Amino acid sequence: MLKDLIEYMAKSLVDNPEQVQVSEIEGEQTSVIELKVAKEDLGKVIGKQGRTARAMRTILGAASTKARKRSVLEILE
Numbered sequence: 577m578l579k580d581l582i583e584y585m586a587k588s589l590v591d592n593p594e595q596v597q598v599s600e601i602e603g604e605q606t607s608v609i610e611l612k613v614a615k616e617d618l619g620k621v622i623g624k625q626g627r628t629a630r631a632m633r634t635i636l637g638a639a640s641t642k643a644r645k646r647s648v649l650e651i652l653e
Contacts, residue, residue, distance in 0.1 A: 577639070578607070578640055578643065578647050579599075581636065582609050582632065582636060582649065583598040585635070590617035595614040596613050598610070598611055605646060606646040606648060607640075607645060607646070607648075608648050609647055609648070609649050611650065611651050611652065613651075615653070618651075621651060629651060632649060
């Protein structure tokens with residue numbers, strides 16, 4: 577569910593939605609969601625001064641609290 581949420585947000589932001597890759601690494605208490613986009617779309621996902629990335633992390637935090645999990649978003653180059 578959380579992986580799909582991040583994928584939906586990222587595909588809505590970028591110019592090349594077919595190059596968006598989202599993977600989820602499940603741990604005992606936390607899950608790490610890794611987001612990989614095309615190099616030219618990296619700035620759009622991060623945003624000015626990291627505002628877009630921070631907003632995505634905030635939404636992920638709210639959704640993971642509702643799902644009673646802890647999730648971390650990592651944006652890979």
